[in-house]
Amino acid sequence: MQNIGQQIEGKKFLLVLDDVWTENRRNWDNLKHTLMCGSLESRVLVTTRKENAANVIGTTNKISLGILSEDECWSLFSQLALFETTTNEFEEIGRKIVKKCKGLPLAVKTLGSLLRFKREFKEWENVLESEIWELEEVEQEVFRPLLLSYYDLSPTLKKCFSYCAMFSKDYEIEREQLIKLWMAQGYLKSKDSKKDIELVGEEYFKSLAMRSFFQDFEKEESNIDVFSCKMHDIVHDFAQFLTQNECYTIEVDGRGEIELESSHDKVRHLMIKIQGGASFPSSIYTKNTFLRSLVVDCNYGTDPKIVLSKLIDQFTCLRSLSLRQCSIEEIPVEIKKLIHLRYLDLSWNKNIKELPETLCGLYNLQTLDIRYCENIKKLPQGIGNLINLRHLLNWRTDSISYMPKSLERLTGLRTLGRFVISEGNYGSEECPVECLKNFKHLREFGIKGLGNLRDVAEVKRIELNNKKNLRELYVDFEGRMNEEQNQQLLEELQPHPNLEM
Structure with missing residues (x-):
């Protein structure tokens, strides 16, 4: 020095x-x-x-490098790969190969250098038609710098990154869903016992994003946080390379039945992407009893005809089960067999009318997502038995008319999408509004039917001003009270200053 x-x-x-x-x-x-x-x-x-x-x-001016445009990719590739006698035929196939690089300079450079010494058209054609990473030279050159970033991660972050290999290419990964899936697999660890593991998950997500493992970030207009992201195809291939088929995606269309290869019996995390008018592959019911995650991704309006009772019988080791928008009409009582389940997503299944009481035996459940299940009439009376539940996502379940009494035991909730104050009298079956004062860990909270309270003073019993962790609040004044009383309710609510939305 x-x-x-x-x-x-x-x-x-x-x-x-x-x-x-x-x-x-x-x-x-x-x-x-x-x-x-x-x-x-x-x-x-x-x-x-x-x-x-x-x-x-303490840099004063940061410049974040993005991907190259297609023209820039072609300019770089042609300098490296084309030779003096190159024909239009080679140029045409070269442009198709460049498209596979998705704007990543390292991939363009590696493929250009590889093809520089390949003068047979068939050799170029093989590169175009193959999974690029079957070419050993490309795998070594492109994955080496990614490995440097990967080895710099902590052991738990490595698991979180590798888990993303389960999602299909170009899949829009929702940040909140991903964090809850990580949580269900037990990946989120903190030395500080007082720190919510969801906040640890937020830090993990940001850490991976800062290292460019994620891209194409989307935000909702009303929220400053990232809503969703994607993985670059090459980063996705790298994640699959690391997991060696432990994470796997099956894409099913209307062309017929598919079957999971016997070499993939060790798959632990599986996404099934169902397109067009295809049905859920029946061969899955007889495969891999040790699956830990199953995410079924359907297009809107698709009915994959899932036999849920068979699925439950086969995959009793599941920790995460996502059946979003799968046209499911009934949850079988056999759901109680999934004793290890920590994450259950039934959202957007608009024909479900009720949840069986046996679901309340899933004591390990951390997340229950029933958003947009518009025809569910009521929550199970025994929902308070879900002692580890942290997130009850029940927005847009407008047919639910009251909250069951046992809900008052779920004081560990971080998300309570809607607490419904009924306009009727359900007596001892209904959870009283004053129990909400004990829900001190809430970060997202909604109240529906505030105008159904008997007295304006009742709103004070919620003690919103003591909920210092609360970040998002939704209030619906629907009910019997008039405009003047609603104004009084609003004045009495007085949330904690930490509220953001």
Whole structure:
């Protein structure tokens, strides 16, 4: 350090720190102290794959590199791959190969360098038609820099990243769903016992995003947080390369039955993507009893004809089951067999009329998602037995007219989409509004039918002002009260200052 100081003292310099990984501020402070003896016009340029590294250094101007356009990709590829006698035929197939690179310069460079010495048209055709990563040279060249980023992750972050190999290519991954799926597999760990594991999941997601493992971020207009993201095809291939078929996707269309290969019997996390008028593959009912995750992805209006009782019998080790928008009409009583289940998504199944009481025997359940199940008349009376439930997602379940009494035991809820205050009198069956004062961990909370309270003073018993963890609040004043009383209700609510939405 002393020698560097002597060399640059009073001089104007440009220092380039390429591919910085360290997040140790002390290392940077030591170097910065040495650099202070140079001219004030000096500049330091840093390149890094880690946003935290840039933050530690305190960069004044960040430039995030995106993907290349198709024309830029072709320009790079043609410089590397085309030769003097290249014909239009080679150029045409070359442009198709470039499209497979999806704007990633490293992939373009690797494939261009590979094809530079392949002068037979058939060789180029093989590259186009194959799964690119079956080519050993490409796998080694492109995956090597990704491995550097992967090895820099903690063991738990590695699991979270690899888990994403289950989703199909170009799948829109919802951030909240992904965090809850990680949670269901037990991937979210914290040394601080007081810290919610959901917040750990948020940190994990941001950490992977900062390392460019995710892209194409989407936000909702009303929310500052990321709603969804995607994985670049090459990053997805890399994740599958790491998991060695432990995470797998099956795509089913109307062309006929498919069967999971015997070599994939070790699959633990499975997505089945059903397109067009296809049905759920019946061969799945006889396969892999050790599945931990099953996500069924259907197009809107598709009826995959899932025999849920057979599915339950086969996959009793499931921790996550997502049957969103699968045209399911009835939840069988056999659901109680899924004793390890921690995540259950039944959302957008608009024909479900009730949930069986046996569902309340799933003591490990952390997330129950019944959003947009518009015809569910009531929640099971024994819902309070779900002692580990953290998220009850019940938005747009407008046919539910009251909350069962046992709900008052679920004081560990972080999400209670809608607490319904009834306009009728359900007596001892109904959960009283004053029980809400004990729900101190809520982060998202909604009240429907506030105008059905007998007295404006009752709203004080909710004690919103004591819910310091609450970030999102939805209030519906529907009910018997008039406009003046509703105004009084609004004044009495008074949430905690930490409320964001």
